[in-house]
Amino acid sequence: MRISSLFTSVVLAAGLFTAAASAQDYPTKPVNYIIPFNAGGESDVAARLQQPVWEKLTGQPMVIQYVTGAGGAQAWSQLNGMEGDGYTIMGTNLPHIILQPMAQDVGYKTDDIANVYFFQYTPDAIIVPKDSQFKTLKDLVDYAKANPGLVTFSGSGTNSANDVAQTKFDKLAGVTTTYIPFSGTSPATAAVLGSQVLAGFSYTTAAISQGDAVRVLAVAADERVPSFPDVPTFKELGYDMVGGAYRGVAVPKSTPEDVRKAVSDRLDAVNKDPDFIKKMEDGGFVVINVPYADVPKFMAEREKDYQATAKLMGIAQK
Known part of the structure; x- marks a missing residue:
């Protein structure tokens, strides 16, 4: 019995050492x-943009794959069935995984998704055609107040960041506009x-790709992009609106804590690379740094915000 117990202890200790070493040396493949x-898409x-910086800093390849469908739900519903060793990671989006x-x-x-890092958001933006009658946001608001429901906003899907933004904007501006969902940012x-x-509730990234064809109101x-x-923020114009599509990275729930932190630490190093930051900002993204230790607080704040907006959107709270 003593020999058996000793053998078991040695095996367990070896396993713990291997796990610790793998987290410390992560990634090795x-x-x-x-x-x-x-x-x-965004x-x-x-x-x-993350991929080459990850490979430069870690010396290991990052292989990007796609699991599409149901606005991201197809992939997120499969995440916890994947191996939790740190070598399968998945992009996550807010407000999607909450709403x-x-x-x-x-x-x-929502609690099934083990987020380990949030690294950027794509700010919501109101865009109009270059020849639009609306030269400023005030022009649009004045028209909306005089013509309830006649201002139509396109947006990327139902219960998306664009949908949330239009709902919040209507409340803050005291107007009634009409949201028309499309299957994605491009349409x-x-x-x-x-x-x-x-007009459209879109993202800064999409506006950049259109050049002079659109005007951003x-x-x-928090600050000008x-x-x-030359484009003011909503806050400058008196509307307390900051946000858009937040993007992070999650791992299967079976992933050990030390490996989760290792993944987060490597992503944090990527996020602080000067070339990466410049390319992200040039593309219209806003870089944020939310490491693993701060994810619970970040998610709690977002959930509180989206739950309040969900009531305005008529989403039944489950």
Whole structure:
């Protein structure tokens, strides 16, 4: 019995040592980075900017893969069935992983997602065609007040960051506008360019890609976005709106704590790389640093905010 117990103790100790060593040396092989959306979207663009910096700093490949469908829910509902060794990580989005389970059964709950790091957000922005009658946000608000419901906003999907932004804006501005969801940012932007709608709730990244074809009336950031130095923030104009689509990285729930932290630490190093920061800002992204230890507080703040907005959106709280 003593020999057996001693053998068991040695095996357990060896296992713990191996786990600790693997976390300390992480990564020692390629990492699979799953994006829950199609190639070419903001989540993919951000991951593609992370990829070379990760490989430079860690010396290991980052392999980007796609599991698409149901606005990201297809991938998130599968996450916890994957191996929790730190070598499978997945992109996550807010408000998606909060509002989706709140609105309906999507195969996962918000608490099922083990986020380890949040690294950026794409600020919401109101865009109009370059020849629009609205030269400023005040022009649009004045028109909306005089014509309730006639200002139409395109946006990327239902219960998305754009949907949330339009709901919050209506409340803050004291107006009633009409939100028209599209299947993604590209068709929503096309609706603005084709004058199918009067304006669009979009993102700074999408506005950059359109160049002079659109006018940006305001951005939902704490400070002016470097790519749009002449465009005021909502806060400058008297509306307390900061946010957009927040993006982070999660791991399967079976992933040990030390490995979760190791993944977070490597992503944090990527996020602090000067070249990475410049490319992100040039692309219209706002870089944020929310490491693993700060994720619970960050998520609690976001959940409180989205739950309040969900009531205005008519989403039943589950």
